Amino acid sequence: MDRRGFIKVVGGGVVLAAAGGLPGCSRGIPAGAIEAWRGPGQEADVRRWILGYAILAPHSHNLQSWLVDLSVPDEIALLCDPERLLPETDPFSRQIMMSHGTFLEVLDLAARERGLRADIALFPEGEFSPGKTERRPVARIRLAPDPTIARDPLFAQVLARRTSREPYEVRRPIPAEAVRAMGESVKPHAVSFGFAGADEPGRLARHREIASEAWKIELTTPRTILESYRWLRVGAAEIERHRDGLSLDDPFVVLMTKLGLFDRAKAPKPGDSAIAGQIKDFDAKVAATPGFLWMVTQGNDRKTQVNAGRAHVRVQLAATAHGLSMQPISQALQEYPEQRATHARIHELAGATPPGQTVQMWARVGYGPPQQPAPRRRRFRKKRPDEPVRTGACARPCLRRGRRRVLKIPVKGGRDRRRA
Numbered sequence: 001m002d003r004r005g006f007i008k009v010v011g012g013g014v015v016l017a018a019a020g021g022l023p024g025c026s027r028g029i030p031a032g033a034i035e036a037w038r039g040p041g042q043e044a045d046v047r048r049w050i051l052g053y054a055i056l057a058p059h060s061h062n063l064q065s066w067l068v069d070l071s072v073p074d075e076i077a078l079l080c081d082p083e084r085l086l087p088e089t090d091p092f093s094r095q096i097m098m099s100h101g102t103f104l105e106v107l108d109l110a111a112r113e114r115g116l117r118a119d120i121a122l123f124p125e126g127e128f129s130p131g132k133t134e135r136r137p138v139a140r141i142r143l144a145p146d147p148t149i150a151r152d153p154l155f156a157q158v159l160a161r162r163t164s165r166e167p168y169e170v171r172r173p174i175p176a177e178a179v180r181a182m183g184e185s186v187k188p189h190a191v192s193f194g195f196a197g198a199d200e201p202g203r204l205a206r207h208r209e210i211a212s213e214a215w216k217i218e219l220t221t222p223r224t225i226l227e228s229y230r231w232l233r234v235g236a237a238e239i240e241r242h243r244d245g246l247s248l249d250d251p252f253v254v255l256m257t258k259l260g261l262f263d264r265a266k267a268p269k270p271g272d273s274a275i276a277g278q279i280k281d282f283d284a285k286v287a288a289t290p291g292f293l294w295m296v297t298q299g300n301d302r303k304t305q306v307n308a309g310r311a312h313v314r315v316q317l318a319a320t321a322h323g324l325s326m327q328p329i330s331q332a333l334q335e336y337p338e339q340r341a342t343h344a345r346i347h348e349l350a351g352a353t354p355p356g357q358t359v360q361m362w363a364r365v366g367y368g369p370p371q372q373p374a375p376r377r378r379r380f381r382k383k384r385p386d387e388p389v390r391t392g393a394c395a396r397p398c399l400r401r402g403r404r405r406v407l408k409i410p411v412k413g414g415r416d417r418r419r420a
């Protein structure tokens with residue numbers, strides 16, 4: 001962070017200018033907030049062991065809107081937490097559905113490791129309507145031993161996968177072999193994969209332009225920036241307490257927040273120099289991007305969205321296996337009115353014709369610096385042994401603090417839903 005830039009910004013009455021963009025500025029995430037990345041270890045209950053990996057799936061804005069009902073033996077019911085949505089930037093909850101797909105895919109990879117077949121029934125009590133999420137399960141997963149079930153090598157990348165919002169090595173092209181592996185990785189799901197790299201400079205430039213324009217729109221539209229602010233966790237204490245959202249622990253921003261100079265309840269004014277700084281910063285990252293990839297589906301119903309999410313995490317795991325960094329860039333794919341033109345442009349560039357075809361994922365990819373993991377939510381306690389549980393978080397028993405053997409997970413019916 002550039003101190004002079006920062007001071008100038010503070011002088012202008014705003015903060016965050018040199019913070020390097022909204023999310024991903026974390027330099028020292030508290031250890032507790034990322035303990036889930038150690039994996040479930042020796043967890044004896046196989047469902048909880050599997051869930052210990054599934055919660056490491058990527059989720060838009062790191063909302064972790066997953067609730068799991070474990071009340072039926074050998075089954076996991078996945079539900080969507082209605083309090084963890086993005087109504088402004090994801091008005092139809094398409095990305096929320098994708099983020100359930102990422103969870104299911106990692107769950108499936110983990111089940112395979114244990115020789116279990118995960119029979120996943122999507123929307124077993126009926127599909128959600130196109131515009132909203134509902135209380136019915138997104139999926140019911142039955143786990144059954146199956147000696148024929150094959151392990152998937154992508155599982156080895158689950159603990160290593162990160163979203164990286166850093167600049168990448170622009171002069172280091174992505175090898176054809178890595179592009180092939182990413183394309184191959186999505187084959188289990190009905191999506192088509194596209195890639196533009198250094199050998200297509202004109203196309204690359206168009207990707208950069210659309211990404212920059214869409215980001216600018218998101219940052220200068222008051223209600224969408226405010227939605228991101230809502231999920232911004234500033235400083236170690238907030239990050240540790242919430243263990244979700246977008247972590248920002250730049251010391252200057254933390255200080256300004258403490259001093260009350262960064263008010264997350266107010267949208268920045270037009271022409272705000274802090275926002276201008278973030279736009280410039282993002283432009284630089286996009287310019288330092290040697291490749292873009294995307295995924296298109298036929299149709300856009302709820303099952304298609306979930307399955308696109310399954311493909312999404314597979315691509316990211318395949319990239320991880322090749323030492324590549326990746327950042328999804330969803331802004332132009334979002335369905336709020338201000339993005340209409342960028343939405344049309346990225347669809348055209350990807351060769352997708354709406355409404356029949358939808359670009360579900362768009363990402364920048366390249367070689368980047370190592371990343372810290374993103375927080376995952378604190379586990380919640382189960383109060384009674386007979387109580388059915390829902391968990392959006394790791395289901396490893398909490399023995400560390402000398403309590404009785406409890407699970408730090410949300411409990412069905414909303415009781416004991418102590419938010420971290």
Ligand SMILES: Cc1cc2nc3c(=O)[nH]c(=O)nc-3n(C[C@H](O)[C@H](O)[C@H](O)COP(=O)(O)O)c2cc1C
Pocket residue numbers: 023056057058059060061062095096098099102161162163164165245312327328329330331373374
């Ligand atoms: C459907 C979907 C859309 C996403 N869109 C963006 C995005 O536009 N920009 C971004 O920086 N990250 C995006 N992400 C990544 C999430 O922010 C990231 O998964 C989350 O912060 C947790 O971090 P992790 O992936 O390192 O575990 C997206 C992830 C998903 C699943």
